[in-house]
Amino acid sequence: MSTEARKPPVQIALKVRRVLGGKAGWNGVAVQFAFAAILGWIGYEIVSNARANLENQHIAAGFGFLRNNAGFDVNQTLISYTGSDTFLRVFVVGLLNTLVVSVVGIVFATVIGFIVALCRLSPNWLLSRVGEIYVEIIRNLPVLFQILFWYLAVLAALPNPRQSISLLGIVFISNRGLVIPRPIGESGFEPFLAALAVGIVGALALRIYARRALFQRGQMIRIWPYVLGLLFGLPLVTMLVFGLPFTFELPQLKGFNFAGGSRIIPEFVALTVALSTYTAAFIAEIVRAGILSVHKGQMEAGSSLGLSRGATLRLIVVPQAMRVIVPPLTNQYLNLTKNSSLAVAIGYPDLVSVFAGTSLSQTGQAIEIIAMTMGVYLLISLVTSAVMSVYGWRVSRSLGA
Amino acid sequence: MSDITSSSFVRHDLLTERPAPVKTTGFIGLVRTRLFNSPTNILLTIVGALLLGFTIVPSVRFLMVDAVWTGKDRAACLPENAGFAVGACWPYIQAKLPQLIYGFYPEAERWRVNLALILAAVLLLPLLVPRLPAKGLNAGLFFLAFPVVAFFLLHGGGFSGFGLSWTAGLLQLFDDSIMSAGQALLSLSKTSAIAPLLWVIGSLILLVGTAISWLIFPLTWLHDQIQGTGQSVWVDFAITTVVVSLIAFWLGGGVRAGWRTLASSLAAFVAIAIVIKLMGLDHGGLPIVQTSLWGGLLVTLVVSVTGIVTSLPIGIALALGRRSTIPLIRIFSIAFIEFWRGVPLITVLFFATYMLPLFLPGNFTVDGLVRALIGIALFTGAYQAENVRGGLAAIPRGQGEAAAALGLSWWKTTSLIVLPQALRHVIPNLVNSFISLFKDTSLVSIVALFDLLGSLRASFADPKWSTPSTLFTGFAFAGIIYFIFCFGMSRYSLFVEHRLNAHRRN
Structure with missing residues (x-):
């Protein structure tokens, strides 16, 4: 006699129903049909209206306009660009400008944010109050307000180039922007770069080797003198052998403006300052919450194991805090990138300003241009969130192990 | 019996008073424990004080001390006329x-803005205090009634129909759109490769459209009749009240339990009627102010x-x-x-x-x-x-x-x-x-x-x-x-x- 449990019957109809209509079954299928009909109807209305409206305004739909000449100038370009280039090139120029202001902003925001967070966590009462005041004031003012404040009020109040504020005679700040020395490559440039690359790769390899030795054989290897030698000694030696890698061209006041050096336009300065100080306030709160989220017992357990305070922080507290900090921190980086689109308010030539602003008003191709602009930002945030979900998956795996 | 007092280890004189323990509470305690308890902390305190000094002092000077408070035009705020480095120019504000x-x-109509702001404050503040009762009613007033009232208050204008006319108009619009989609498909089917399929779908949509137009015919007829009468808003309002209240009564449980719903529905409509009458929405309302x-x-x-x-x-x-x-x-x-x-x-x-x-x-x-x-x-x-x-x-x-x-x-x-x-x-x-x-x-x-x-x-x-x-x-x-x-x-x-x-x- 067989006592095995019988297999449940294969209820194909039930499974199909579940896949098609969810828990609601055939009702769900009906709801979906109605929903699809409504969506289809809205889509039909949009397409037919857009077609009729475009015909009335004599605008040819499609991306053909990207090959036309733009015919306007952009006051900050990372790649060569003239007015006779195409709209596609304008798009690339704007995108690069957006990326450069975002990256610079992110670096400064992170640095300021961590400093403010440390201030807020400081045992010193006055300093923690200073951090709190900074966070409260910056967080409760609109970012556009702050951008306009820096651009219209602060930068405009700076003196003209002739009376510009000079830092050590190297960097000059005036209402025309920031003038900094321009590096010029010399004969020793390539060997220097090669030595630097070798140094970095060597240092990384050394670190991997030392960690493997520690984890597998329990052997502590002191590597920092070698790392220092690789990172600084090697480039220094190449510099002595092959000569200086680059020299700096110092800016000099000639007539009413500066000659030499590179000029950073005031729009860039205002946007970077506003975005990084604004985002820093949020980053400071995230970092603070992350560090406070690590239980006090972790620190005590570390010291009871005989670890020094620095080692406890480095090996026990910070890794656990980073797990809390990283996801919202990426979110803030994304926010900064999206907020950089406010450049349009002060005329910094970012993607929205030159492409969705100037190009749109010149060509009238609203649908294509706005779709492309939105697509770029959408792509950036989708890629970031994909990377973050991989990170979250790895963290949860390491927690489960 | 030995005399305790003569024992050698009993103390005769009192200990000298020890100083009171260091105060760790209050302002002095704060200063001692969290500002000046170590060299690093002293340094940090100085840094903090400098930071505050370089931001707060100029701000206060700008906003209050050096500010110009009265004046007619820019002349009052120029340093030459004021005689000192001028801070904030409040006459400008x-x-x-x-x-x-x-x-x-428009200046004559600004009372409407003030009224709307006061109304918003009066409705919002009780909503924010958790202890106050009638949260449901309050939320309903703020989230549903207030936006409508504020629109007619700020923008102005009135309406010529009510629920019935709007429903009829909306359904008519929907039906027209369905019919035009069907027509478009039918005309497409003459040229397309999948003509029969398109023709079937187009005809089907047209059929649905026709059916809907027959279904809503009584409504549109009633709508036309109402527009014919002189008091179109109020007739429409009365019909809407009756229909909506009856539906509410039926949904609320009918004769058995629906009386409460009926009463609240009627009360809501009475309130709406009062608002309409007060603002004169039935004959044009307030003058329109373009956005x-x-x-x-x-x-x-x-x-x-x-x-x-x-x-x-x-x-x-x-x-x-x-x-x-x-x-x-x-x-x-x-x-x-x-x-x-x-x-x-x-x-x-x-x-x-x-x-x-x-x-x-x-x-x-x-x-x-x-x-x-x-x-x-x-x-x-x-x-x-x-x-x-x-x-x-x-x-x-x-x-x-x-x-x-x-x-x-x-x-x-x-x-x-x-x-x-x-x-x-x-x-x-x-x-x-x-x-x-x-x-x-x-x-x-x-x-x-x-x-x-x-x-x-x-x-x-x-x-x-x-x-x-x-x-x-x-x-x-x-x-x-x-x-x-x-x-x-x-x-x-x-x-x-x-x-x-x-x-x-x-």
């Missing part, structure tokens, strides 16, 4: 205050309140859609939410300003303010959906299962059991979203609407007031206003959070 608050709203004349703080508040009121239902619907098991609805909700959350608000506003008019029928123009409002509502709705979803996820499964065991339908489970608990959980997050919405309203100044920041920027251009300190004064004033609103909201969110976590405190 006094002169521009109406523009910063009302924009170009292009609105500006300043008024626009900022209108945009943020509309955003708050409209984004919440959108967010709830999207959050429920994202948790739905029905595939198409879930996919649509996820795509919708992720799309709006992935793009910056300014591109959304560009979309609403330049792309939306192309999607609407050619003869149908939408006001610039309304376009921005649509964009902001969709954008904020997506963010609110994620907040609400967090609340829904925090509700234990057992709640929904218990409701199902009691025999409640999905709608009743959601609206009576799950949503109230979920929303209460996420009030702080919702308020935080409202803060960022309030800050983001400043972006409408980029698409040529004059909100507080836009009006401020416009007022800078006035040569009558151009002085070295005008810009800083204007920014200081607008900054204080923004700060008061945002800081107030953030304190409120902290207060609610504290209240909600009362059981976790020890």
Whole structure:
């Protein structure tokens, strides 16, 4: 006699129903049909209206306009660009400008944010109050307000180039922007770069080797003198052998403006300052919450194991805090990138300003241009969130192990 | 018996008094323990004091000490005339205050703005105090009745029909669109390769359209009859009252239990009638003020309140859609939410300003303010959906299962059991979203609407007031206003959070 449990019957109809209509079954299928009909109807209305409206305004739909000449100038370009280039090139120029202001902003925001967070966590009462005041004031003012404040009020109040504020005679700040020395490559440039690359790769390899030795054989290897030698000694030696890698061209006041050096336009300065100080306030709160989220017992357990305070922080507290900090921190980086689109308010030539602003008003191709602009930002945030979900998956795996 | 006192180890004289322990409370204690207890801390204190000194002292000097308080024009704020380095130029703010608050709203009609603001405050404040009763009624008034009243108060105008006419018009529009889609398909079927299929679908749609037009015929007929009478609004109103109240009565439980619903429905309609009569909506209402004349703080508040009121239902619907098991609805909700959350608000506003008019029928123009409002509502709705979803996820499964065991339908489970608990959980997050919405309203100044920041920027251009300190004064004033609103909201969110976590405190 067989006592095995019988297999449940294969209820194909039930499974199909579940896949098609969810828990609601055939009702769900009906709801979906109605929903699809409504969506289809809205889509039909949009397409037919857009077609009729475009015909009335004599605008040819499609991306053909990207090959036309733009015919306007952009006051900050990372790649060569003239007015006779195409709209596609304008798009690339704007995108690069957006990326450069975002990256610079992110670096400064992170640095300021961590400093403010440390201030807020400081045992010193006055300093923690200073951090709190900074966070409260910056967080409760609109970012556009702050951008306009820096651009219209602060930068405009700076003196003209002739009376510009000079830092050590190297960097000059005036209402025309920031003038900094321009590096010029010399004969020793390539060997220097090669030595630097070798140094970095060597240092990384050394670190991997030392960690493997520690984890597998329990052997502590002191590597920092070698790392220092690789990172600084090697480039220094190449510099002595092959000569200086680059020299700096110092800016000099000639007539009413500066000659030499590179000029950073005031729009860039205002946007970077506003975005990084604004985002820093949020980053400071995230970092603070992350560090406070690590239980006090972790620190005590570390010291009871005989670890020094620095080692406890480095090996026990910070890794656990980073797990809390990283996801919202990426979110803030994304926010900064999206907020950089406010450049349009002060005329910094970012993607929205030159492409969705100037190009749109010149060509009238609203649908294509706005779709492309939105697509770029959408792509950036989708890629970031994909990377973050991989990170979250790895963290949860390491927690489960 | 030995004498204790003569024992050698008994002390005869009292110990000298020891100094009191170092005070660790109060101001002195604070100074000792947290400011000057170690060399590093002393250094840090000095750094902090310097930082504060270099920011607060000049600010106070600028805003108060060196400020000019009275004057007629820019001459009063020039250092040559004042005789000292002039700080804030407050006469400039006094002169521009109406523009910063009302924009170009006609001076004779500004009482309407004031009335709307007072109404908003009167309805909002009791809603924020947890101890006060009648939250349901209060929320209904603020979220449903107030926006309508405020629209007719601020914009003006009236209406010529009521519920019945609107329903008839809407259905007529819907039917026309279906018929035209069917016609388009039929005309396509003459040239297309899949002609028979298109012809079948087109005919089917036409059939549905015809059926609907027969179904709504009584309604449209009644609508025409009402328009013929002199008192069209009131006849329509009476019919709507009767129909809606009867439906409410029937849904509320009929003869057995529906009397309460009937009474509240009738009361609501009486209230609506009083409002209509008071504002004269049945014969034209107040004079119309175009939204292009609105500006300043008024626009900022209108945009943020509309955003708050409209984004919440959108967010709830999207959050429920994202948790739905029905595939198409879930996919649509996820795509919708992720799309709006992935793009910056300014591109959304560009979309609403330049792309939306192309999607609407050619003869149908939408006001610039309304376009921005649509964009902001969709954008904020997506963010609110994620907040609400967090609340829904925090509700234990057992709640929904218990409701199902009691025999409640999905709608009743959601609206009576799950949503109230979920929303209460996420009030702080919702308020935080409202803060960022309030800050983001400043972006409408980029698409040529004059909100507080836009009006401020416009007022800078006035040569009558151009002085070295005008810009800083204007920014200081607008900054204080923004700060008061945002800081107030953030304190409120902290207060609610504290209240909600009362059981976790020890």
